[in-house]
Amino acid sequence: VDGDGTIRWEPNLSLGDLRLGDILRARYGLPTIVANDSWAAAIASYLFRGDGRPSNLIAINVGRGVGAGLVLNGELFVGDRRGAGEIGHIVIDPNGAACPCGRYGCLETVASAPSILRAAVSAGLEVNDLSELGAMALAGDAVALDIVRSAGTALGGAIAHVLGVLDVREIVVHGSVTALGGPWLKAIREEASIRSLGPLARETRLIDGGLGEDLTLLGAAAMLLTRELGLTVHR
Numbered sequence: 001v002d003g004d005g006t007i008r009w010e011p012n013l014s015l016g017d018l019r020l021g022d023i024l025r026a027r028y029g030l031p032t033i034v035a036n037d038s039w040a041a042a043i044a045s046y047l048f049r050g051d052g053r054p055s056n057l058i059a060i061n062v063g064r065g066v067g068a069g070l071v072l073n074g075e076l077f078v079g080d081r082r083g084a085g086e087i088g089h090i091v092i093d094p095n096g097a098a099c100p101c102g103r104y105g106c107l108e109t110v111a112s113a114p115s116i117l118r119a120a121v122s123a124g125l126e127v128n129d130l131s132e133l134g135a136m137a138l139a140g141d142a143v144a145l146d147i148v149r150s151a152g153t154a155l156g157g158a159i160a161h162v163l164g165v166l167d168v169r170e171i172v173v174h175g176s177v178t179a180l181g182g183p184w185l186k187a188i189r190e191e192a193s194i195r196s197l198g199p200l201a202r203e204t205r206l207i208d209g210g211l212g213e214d215l216t217l218l219g220a221a222a223m224l225l226t227r228e229l230g231l232t233v234h235r
């Protein structure tokens with residue numbers, strides 16, 4: 001998303017160069033911000049933390065896609081081309097499945113909600129959603145556990161890279177895939193730990209942010225209030 005509210009590229013919805021901000025402003029005549037949902041959720045995770053708010057925090061949205069929001073020194077970090085946190089399209093397996101972005105084996109092809117459900121169905125599991133899959137894994141179903149662990153392991157590997165670059169102590173995971181529960185979180189923690197330098201791994205907190213719909217809405221509201229009313233939160 002550009003600073004003027006134009007969506008440059010959204011591979012999962014096949015959107016490109018859509019001037020959404022202009023369209024919404026013209027339609028409603030109200031102050032409008034178009035924001036990446038992962039960024040909004042990161043801002044909410046940061047702002048609405050109670051005691052002991054850290055200076056840095058990364059919130060990873062794991063749902064239909066996988067995207068991160070980076071709060072560094074109390075500010076949202078967007079990157080030089082507003083692409084910071086786009087970890088979902090890092091290729092983790094060049095021989096992997098086709099991704100809507102046009103390449104193969106992106107993180108999203110194994111770690112997103114649709115890809116996990118596809119893996120479950122093609123393994124012959126009769127599950128309707130991720131919470132059923134998580135419950136089967138928790139109950140010890142080997143096939144379900146394998147799928148859940150693969151998804152968590154892929155994400156944990158990506159988190160290790162992020163930790164190596166940024167050394168951020170708090171990582172919040174949120175979104176529909178958190179419905180997989182304990183076995184998924186455990187796989188993320190283990191892989192991130194195995195692939196990171198000792199102190200980085202030991203002192204990192206991985207927080208379950210839940211389904212995260214509220215986080216996105218709260219963050220979007222905070223972005224708008226900050227811009228329109230100049231509200232800021234001081235540490």
Ligand SMILES: [Zn+2]
Nearest residue numbers: 089099101106
């Ligand atoms: Zn991709």
